Amino acid sequence: MASAPFAGAASAATIGVAFADDDTFLKLLRAGVEDEASKRGDVSLTVEVAGKDADRQMDTLKSFIDHKVDAMIVNLVNSDNGKAVSQMASEAGIPLVYVNTQPINAAELPRRQTFVASDDEKGGTLQAKEACRLLNGKGRIVLMMGELTNPAARRRSDAVAAVAKTEECSGLEIVERQSANWKRDQGTSVMGEWLNADVAFDAVLANNDDMALGALRIMSLRGLPMDEIVVAGIDATPAALTAMKTEELDFTVYQNASAQGAGAIKAAIDLIAGEKVPPAIDIPYELVTPANLANYVE
Incomplete structure (x- = not known):
């Protein structure tokens, strides 16, 4: 192209x-x-x-x-x-x-x-700290990562883990983490695997918006109590902002x-x-x- x-x-x-x-x-x-x-x-x-x-x-x-x-x-x-x-x-x-x-x-x-x-460590930190605030410092997190060979995925994911080790967010636990390669359809697939395995979680943190939106798709189809689960991405893509307007996505982090x-x-x-x-x-x-x-x- x-x-x-x-x-x-x-x-x-x-x-x-x-x-x-x-x-x-x-x-x-x-x-x-x-x-x-x-x-x-x-x-x-x-x-x-x-x-x-x-x-x-x-x-x-x-x-x-x-x-x-x-x-x-x-x-x-x-x-x-x-x-x-x-x-x-x-x-x-x-x-x-x-x-x-x-x-x-x-x-x-x-x-x-x-x-x-943009500094991906700062992006992951912003995401994790806001999730911590919404969860009042305690909850189970599933972490959806980008391509593992990509430094952005590693830095954002490591930042989430680092926030979970801080005193104010020490009640957070990452119960699952898996790559969905930045893709919306793979976000749906990974979330489907977690749901089929009866993984219990209070928040979904995705390294980008597309994966978060993919997770939301199957969570909604399965009838999960969306008002009780925090779902967040990174990028602030137009689709993610639309999902925030309809109160499906809780928040995102804008990468300009x-x-x-x-x-x-x-x-x-x-x-x-x-x-x-x-x-x-x-x-x-x-x-x-x-x-x-x-x-x-x-």
Whole structure:
């Protein structure tokens, strides 16, 4: 899947953009990248989606380098490829911006490289603390995780576990945890397995909204007392905000895809211009509850 392959005015900066996949959040992230590029008018994008195929993504990046793009924006399929990607870009003299997925070498990026994202530990912490508050510090949690190879899934999940060990939330117990790979249908399947196994729980915390919505689907079909169970996700996707409006989803945590995308374009342009860019650019997470929902709904 590509857009405007290596096309544009001669004066425009050419940026190769490589996405890991096209799930709900990454579609919003892509829109943020493309909207910012469109606003500027001096940027020509080539966008490729790897379909979670790390080898395919590496081939895409080699093609970007062969075509001498002015900069690359990369949402990694596999964070472990960070060192190799950084080396490729550095040797080619091409500025590199990682977006959303943290590369394994984030702490030691070469010059003219940066990482734009939201701090997943903070996102998981916000989610867990709000669940703790709603449960009055005591309850059984089932934790639905993203892909286990993805650092965002690990950091969000670890943050939930860390909150459960704090004094004020020590009454929380994680009774089950399983990956549903960021997918809504897998969220439904995992929740179905837990229900079939008679797992008792007071809260469902999912690493993203799609998995939470998938869990809600089968919980509702099975007739669970939804007013007695806390269900929360992360991202604040349009579907999740709609579920909050109908009082199905209790809360979510906003990951600003638009700001991440815009930040990636801005960082790439600054690096092309030779300006100094920090090695990490944080786009803060925000807790979305019924009290402030109106601020996030158009």
